[in-house]
Amino acid sequence: MADVLDQAGFPDAAARVRAPGEALLDIYRNRIGKSRQLMAAFRVDGVPALFIGEGDKRRMLRSDALFGGFDRLAAELQAA
Numbered sequence: 001m002a003d004v005l006d007q008a009g010f011p012d013a014a015a016r017v018r019a020p021g022e023a024l025l026d027i028y029r030n031r032i033g034k035s036r037q038l039m040a041a042f043r044v045d046g047v048p049a050l051f052i053g054e055g056d057k058r059r060m061l062r063s064d065a066l067f068g069g070f071d072r073l074a075a076e077l078q079a080a
Contacts, residue, residue, distance in 0.1 A: 052077060 005014035016024055038044070038051055042060045050061040065076045 002014040002017040005011075005017060020028075038058075039049065042049070042051070044060065048063055048066055050063075050066060051058055052061055053059055061076055065073050
């Protein structure tokens with residue numbers, strides 16, 4: 001990932017990936033924790049899983065929508 005960031009012109013981000021500081025690691029751990037909470041709340045067993053909406057209006061998008069045609073995915077997202 002660091003090489004990709006370097007090649008894309010983001011040397012500072014590449015350096016942070018190569019040697020992450022405690023602040024970046026905390027952000028990472030927090031994000032993983034929130035993801036695990038969502039997976040438990042929606043009883044998700046694997047990936048891919050895509051959640052749309054916010055708060056009590058959040059719902060899980062069925063995985064078949066991710067692998068179907070673009071029009072189906074767009075319709076699901078617009079319905080959120």
